[in-house]
Amino acid sequence: MSSVSIKEVAARAGVSPGTVSNVLNRPEKVAESTRSRVEKAIRDLGFVRHGSASSLRAGHSRTVGLSVIDIGNPFFTDVAAGVEEVASERGYAVILGNSSGDRLKEERNLLVFAEQRVRGVLITPAGGNLAKLDQLRERGINVVLVDHPAERADQCSVAVNDITGGSLAVSHLLAAGAGRIAYVTGPLTIRQCADRLTGAERALAAAGRDPGQALEEVAMSAMNARSGQQAAEKLIAEGRLPDAVFCANDLLALGMLRGLLHAGVRVPQDVLLIGYDDIDFASASAVSLTSIRQPTHRLGRVATELLLDECDNPESHAHQQVMFQPELIVRESTH
Amino acid sequence: MSSVSIKEVAARAGVSPGTVSNVLNRPEKVAESTRSRVEKAIRDLGFVRHGSASSLRAGHSRTVGLSVIDIGNPFFTDVAAGVEEVASERGYAVILGNSSGDRLKEERNLLVFAEQRVRGVLITPAGGNLAKLDQLRERGINVVLVDHPAERADQCSVAVNDITGGSLAVSHLLAAGAGRIAYVTGPLTIRQCADRLTGAERALAAAGRDPGQALEEVAMSAMNARSGQQAAEKLIAEGRLPDAVFCANDLLALGMLRGLLHAGVRVPQDVLLIGYDDIDFASASAVSLTSIRQPTHRLGRVATELLLDECDNPESHAHQQVMFQPELIVRESTH
DNA sequence: TATGCTGGTCGAAACGTTTTAGTCAAAAGC
DNA sequence: GCTTTTGACTAAAACGTTTCGACCAGCATA
Incomplete structure (x- = not known):
């Protein structure tokens, strides 16, 4: 209720409001003795600067x-x-x-x-x-x-750099022996998803593979764990389980992991799995998740x-x- | 840079600033015709109310x-x-x-x-x-x-109600056949942790068990997955694996789950596990986590x-x- | 002694709203 | 036909800061 203003502080310290403002904003401009007097008044009165008034006048x-x-x-x-x-x-x-x-x-x-x-x-x-x-x-x-x-x-x-990230992920999968890779992603209209795909394709090309052959895109509408699990079920149902799965984020990957394990598919023995973001939960899942860490x-x-x-x-x-x-x-x- | 004020809007609409303010705050107080004129001026000039000025004067x-x-x-x-x-x-x-x-x-x-x-x-x-x-x-x-x-x-x-929550968790574990239960928690100075313990003890008492016998407290300093895993390692190393583990939050539980599975302890066959909070990741972990949901x-x-x-x-x-x-x-x- | 600096302080004018009291014409009440 | 009421609007005073020019004493310079 009782909002103390700069004026009351000024009155109590026996100075002008302008000086109080100076103490607040450019303490070096005001003499030691008055400064401490003003500071005491501020403490005594429990003054708190009014941000709105301040920014109104100051312009920001x-x-x-x-x-x-x-x-x-x-x-x-x-x-x-x-x-x-x-x-x-x-x-x-x-x-x-x-x-x-x-x-x-x-x-x-x-x-x-x-x-x-x-x-x-x-x-x-x-x-x-x-x-x-x-x-x-x-x-x-x-x-x-x-x-x-x-x-x-x-x-x-x-x-x-999401392109680099996509490359890192797929290069790693290739080095680990993957042949066919599935890329489980959100809508490709999302820049991040698209860039990671580009990176993946570049890594394949660099390794002499044909991206059209070696990489299958599985685009889901959402990027959460539920979607990841659905993607797993889909891959399993259609009997086209790849050697490795690259998920566009860790939530998808966690769902994928759960879907795979649930169907008796072993990770990493049967399928390699990599996520993206390296969220905290990536290391805490039952099979800890390889991922692309972002700062x-x-x-x-x-x-x-x-x-x-x-x-x-x-x-x-x-x-x-x-x-x-x-x-x-x-x-x-x-x- | 060029911040248009209410005055400019007023000038353009041929009214006073007060009227513009009324259009903004109590549109019903101003005549239809002037109101629309003012609204047009606002749109034309791209006026945006200055929150600081507004709250300075209005007092909130x-x-x-x-x-x-x-x-x-x-x-x-x-x-x-x-x-x-x-x-x-x-x-x-x-x-x-x-x-x-x-x-x-x-x-x-x-x-x-x-x-x-x-x-x-x-x-x-x-x-x-x-x-x-x-x-x-x-x-x-x-x-x-x-x-x-x-x-x-x-x-x-x-x-x-954290007491109820603790009771729910432990009652469920007892109904599932648990004898000895470990309560893995953060510092008991945290009200939530303490209350959940109280609930757990009440559930034991209600089932005719002696809380001092049936319940072991394992207090960790942090409440994250890492701590949960450490707790698991500790229980296993000391060879006093209980029938069930109740964790004070899901992060602890996820860590515990990982620690147990890693050591070859099966969940739920060997040890029952329940968490708290029902965060999204609880249902996405490899063995999906029973938990206490809070709204x-x-x-x-x-x-x-x-x-x-x-x-x-x-x-x-x-x-x-x-x-x-x-x-x-x-x-x-x-x- | 006059002049110019300098460090410290003051007073008052802003900043862009909201609000209150007031003006004025037209409608309503008697 | 006179007062009241109503409706629509205006003018001006706040709100609590910051900032800028002015001021003044004291001191150095000349």
Whole structure:
């Protein structure tokens, strides 16, 4: 109820409001003695700066918006944790938006961000709203793309090379002796899924195989464990079990694993299995899962650092399109 | 850059700023013809209300703070998804804070929330900061406790009965023929862990067993899969494998499962296993996991509804301490 | 002694809304 | 036909900061 304002602090410390503001924002500008007097008044009165008033006058807030595709996916959760970490270190608050892959929902999130006059936006675009993002930029809100390489050079982005990832996975399967490989994926309209496929095909070509022969695509509509299990059942029912299965994410792979084991197919003896993302649960499954690790947490951290750098040093800031490299983590499922 | 204000909209529509504000906030108060004229001006100019200015003057923002203990835990993720859903429906933005179980970090989050003058706070307390929460309330910021029953009647809380949950788990194990049961848990200073133990003991007592005899506690410092596996290794090494294992959460249970299978112990033939939370991965593990389901998503939704009701209808609002009941989900691991 | 600096502080004008009291014309009540 | 009421709108005062020019004392320079 009783919100103490900067004026009351000023009165108690016997200075002007402007001086209190200086203590808050540029302590070095005010004399030691008055500073400590003001600080005491702040403590005594339990003063807390009014963020809205502050950002109204200052022209910018200390918040960033984060829009993710699926807060339930450990991949995004890890990213979010990294974002929150950096933002918190720098005194920024994170406004969370979950687009659920829905373009309209994502648009609503962006509107909320715009209303809050966030300092910047971190977004894994669900698709279709790239023009909206440019509008945000025109409004002076910086945008960093997360897990999505920027097409243009005038913006920052942070991503992981999915083509390399796909190659890593398939090369490993080939080295382990696989002949026919199934690629279990989500919709190929999802960039990540498509890129991983490209990588897989390149690895096959590099090994002298014909991708059209050696690789079978199994596209599911969702990318969760249920879909993975359905894919397993399908492969088994149709009697065309491959030597190895490459799943576009770990949730699919875990479902696949369960489906295979359930039908008495042994992993890795009968079928090799590799996932993608290396979520925590990948190592905890009954047959621990070989996977492609992405620096998820790092992704979130770097994206946020880039964003805040762009905010705090607008003229010295150089846009960067950071591309991380994925890493193969070998475990029981291909061993 | 070019932020259009309400004044410019007013000028273009040939009305006063106050009228534009009315169109925004109480459209029914303004005549049809002017309203549509103003709305057109808003669209033409791409006006977006300045949240800070709005909340400065109005005295309250349209944001809520959410402080969770571990954003990496699917339990909290599901809660957060529910929160985000309701908040978004009602036009509120969610400010996310991750306390990592750290009291200082939690305190920092609360400070950020206070600065942002959030309308309310949703928090799963990490411990020790309950006085700080009262301070928030004095400042007029409503607080709803999440997964933590309120001790006093003057506040809202949403929780799930962990005693019942513990009883459900152990009753089920007893019915399945278990004699000696191990309870693998995190620190018993965590309320949830302690309550689940209490429930377990009650179930034993109700079945005429002596809890001191039939139940062995194995307390680990962390509640993740790694700890679960360590617990399994410990039980096996010491040669005191029980008939059944009750884990205080699914992460522990998944680790336990892996540890047992790895050592050639069959689940459920040799040892029955039950977890807690029923996270998605529980059903996707190689031996699907019997677990205690909590209405996680619901928890988040109801907590947010309660909070926003308290904010929007301060006088008619009745504080509620909602207690949900957990549910036993039987799967292969006890079958 | 006059002049220019400098470090420290002050006062007041913003920032973009919301809200309250007030204006004014037209409709309604008697 | 006069007052009241109503409906639609306006003008201006807040809300709590930040920032900018002004100010002033003290000190060094000339």
